[in-house]
Amino acid sequence: MEQFEYTLENFIAGFGWFAPLLFVLLHLLRPLLFLPVVLVCVIGGVLFGFFEGALLSFIGLSLMSLVSYILVNKFPKFKEKMSELKNKMFANRKISVGQVMILRIMPFVHFHLLSLYLMEMTQSRKEYMYYSMLGLILPAVIYTAFGEAITEFPWYVTVFFFIMLLGIYMIVGKMNKVRLASAVGNIKKRA
Incomplete structure (x- = not known):
């Protein structure tokens, strides 16, 4: 293992200041190479x-x-292909910005599909980028810090982790419905 780390350090040192640029480029090429976000962050x-x-x-x-x-x-x-995928995976389902952010944490959820949801929820590129970048902080941190550990967990710990994320996703969805129902009730009272 020490030899592997030494080889990696030499490899990175060989690229110098160009190494971070190549890594960012790897993120951009990731969909074409069919690499999961988790792997690249790890x-x-x-x-x-x-x-x-x-x-x-x-x-x-x-x-x-x-x-x-x-x-x-x-x-x-x-856009048409992404909409078809959206209809297959989440048919007739509206999700909130908070739910998109939670789904971003889950490995193997389609990145561009979540981006499409955010685009449909926002009014401008600036607003889209704000929410998108906000939702990318946790995956970048979690996958970089714990990505390797998550993949080494026993299967039951991994299942528990996904059930926990699914639970949070459902709670945020219910909170969003309650907030929406309250807003509709307030509008009806005013009218």
């Missing part, structure tokens, strides 16, 4: 350490969010 933690790895992952994921926005708005076929 690689960032191994190669650059926690702080720099999390920061670089956050930058890479934020740029990927911007690319998603551009793809959906410039290429109607891409």
Whole structure:
């Protein structure tokens, strides 16, 4: 293991200041290479350490969010494909911004699909990027710090972790429905 770490350090040192740039580029190429977000963030933690790895992952994921926005708005076929995927995975289901942020933490949930949800909930690119970047902080930090540990957990700990995230997702959804019902009730009282 020490030899592996030594080899990685030499590899990164060989690229110098270009290494962080290559890592951010890896985040942008990740969908084309069919690499999960978790894996790329874990690689960032191994190669650059926690702080720099999390920061670089956050930058890479934020740029990927911007690319998603551009793809959906410039290429109607891409938006159409993402809408079809949305209808297959979450047919007739509205989710809140908070739920999107929780889903971002879950590994293997389609990145561009969640971006599409955010685009539909926001009014402008600036608002979309604000919520998108806010929702990328936790995945970048968690995956960089604990990504490798999560993949080494026994299956029952991993299942518990996903059930816990699913529970949080459901609670946020119910809170959103209660807030929406309250707002509708207030509007009806005023009318």
